[in-house]
Amino acid sequence: MAPPSSPPSSASAPISRHLRLWLRRRGRAGAAGATFAVALLAAALLLTLSYYASVASDSSSVRSPALVGLTLVSGAQEKGALCLDGSAPGYHLQRGSGTGSHSWLIHLEGGGWCRNLKSCASRQRSILGSSRYMERQIEFTGILSDDKSQNPDFYNWNKVKIRYCDGASFSGDVRDELQNGTRFFFRGQRIWEAVMNELVFKGMRKAKQAFLTGCSAGGLATYIHCDAFRALLPKDSRVKCLADGGFFLDVEDIAGKRTMRSFYSDVVRLQGLREKFSNCNSNLEPGQCFFPREVVKHIVNPVFILNPAYDAWQVQHALTPESSDPHHSWLDCRLDIAKCSSEQLExxxxFRKELHAAISEVKQKRDWGFYINSCFVHCQSLNSLTWHSPTSPRVNNKSIAEAVGDWFFDRREVKEIDCEYPCNPTCHNLAFVKPFKI
Structure with missing residues (x-):
């Protein structure tokens, strides 16, 4: 890809086109309202997939990704493990083969959070709150690919994508169903437990190695559940975790407001999460305990942090939310980092320095790893272009897949921090047609 200072490449058109097509599809599926949570879904689930679509359309040598069917959790009603609307949660399982038959890779889907009953009601009528709207088959790409050339270390593993339909990173467990006269099921913790129990029964209990991964809100869920995942597996197995685009920062926005902290506080109160983070400092506001910077302090199992220094979603909605930019002075910069002024780049x-400070404790953990590139993107493990391809982003001449594989298999220590934007010409920086509303 051309350096950030160059004009947009032809890949920008396919990306923009897939954004529009996806939004239209979501409208037909019943997603209502231009909400904060829908904005994150667009970044977490769509943007990375549009990368793959644009590359596949330009390369006849790329074989079609595997289509993997949806499995609904059995006995979900009796277990109380239900999506926001009361439907059964689901997951997609692709069996491993050969040397990977006793290895498991679990991926937690992302898609934001709902902070109040109105936004949760909207999700009830979408793939983010009901299995009734979920695709019956999805493509497995990037870290889930079964193509060795695209996924050299994990291609033949048992791979699972767990669908996200609870609105709180697989963490809530509220018994009361009625909220202001409407039924809501805040049962993310039970969904996590029910799916894990099924996978253990289906062979994961004999895993020789296992990898819990997640993107965006699923990346946050990976931090939250990493140690619990370790406890499910044999003591002599290799078990690690990877959080992709999930290190959300508690930063002041351009107007001096704590937009993300306020949002997280609403989520914590709505889904009764304060008890879940009982080891968090009691002097902190409820929402602060939901940030990865606090969660990672208590994780024992090794974790790999994969994050862009200029996370596109966080730049748009945590650092420069529209509510804090009434004169739209940040509009062009929010859409395309190449259009930022020198003052905005400063x-x-x-923001990049805030991320470095937030992971300072991780730098001291010998078994942990990280890969912080200087790209304007959000989530990079779920598509083949950014995960592992001839044109993948690189830091110290390593693709993300190579760095993650080196770390998982202890081939070398991996603690990669890229130089400041616009130093890295290998980045696939996103360019938006218009910002997502919040």
Whole structure:
């Protein structure tokens, strides 16, 4: 891809087109309202997939990704493990083969959170709150691919994608169903437990190695559940975790507001999560305990942090939300980092420094790893272009897949931090047609 200072490449058109097509499809599926949570879904689930679509359309040598069917959790009603609307949660399982038949890779889907009953009601009528709207088959790409050339270390493993339909990173467990006269099921913790129990029964209990991964809100869920995942597996097995695009920062936005902290506080109160983070400092606001910077302090199992220094979603909605930019002075910069002024870039460099400070404790953990590139993107493990391809982003000449594989198999220590934007010409920086509303 051309350096950030160059004009947009032809890949920008396919990406924009897939964004529009996806939004239209979501409208037909019943997603209502231009909400904060829908904005994150667009970044977490769509943007990375549009990468793959644009590359596949330009390369006849790329074989079609595997289509993997949806499995609904059995006995979900009796277990109380239900999506927001009361439907059974689901997952997609692709069996491993050969040397990977006793290895398991679990991926937690992302898609934001709902902070109040109105936004949760909207999700009830979408794939983010009901299995009734979920696709019956999905493509497995990137870290889930079964193509060795695209996924050299994990291609033949048992691979699972767990669908996200609870609105709180697989963490809530509220018994009361009625909220203001409407039924809501805040049961993410039970969904996690029910799916894990099924996978253990289906062979994961004999895993020789296992990898819990997640993107965006699923990346946050990976931090939250990493140690619990370790406890499910044999003591002599290799078990690690990878959080992709899930290190959300508790930063002041351009107007001096704590937009993300306020949002997280609403989620924590709505789904009764404060008890789940009982080991969090009691002097902190409820929402602060939901940030990865606090969660990672208590994780024992090794974790790999995969994050862009200029996370596109966080730049748009945590650092420069529209509510804090009434004169739209940040509009062009929010859409395309190449259009940021020198003053705006200085603020973005400050955001990068906040991320570095937030992972400072991780730098001291010998078994942990990280890969922080200087790209304007959100989630990079679920598509073949950014995960592992001839044109993948690189840091110290390593693709993300190579770095993650080296770390997982202890081939070398991996603690990669890229230089400041616009130093890395290998980045696939997103360019938006218009910002997602919040």
């Amino acid at each position: 603020i973005l460099q400050g």
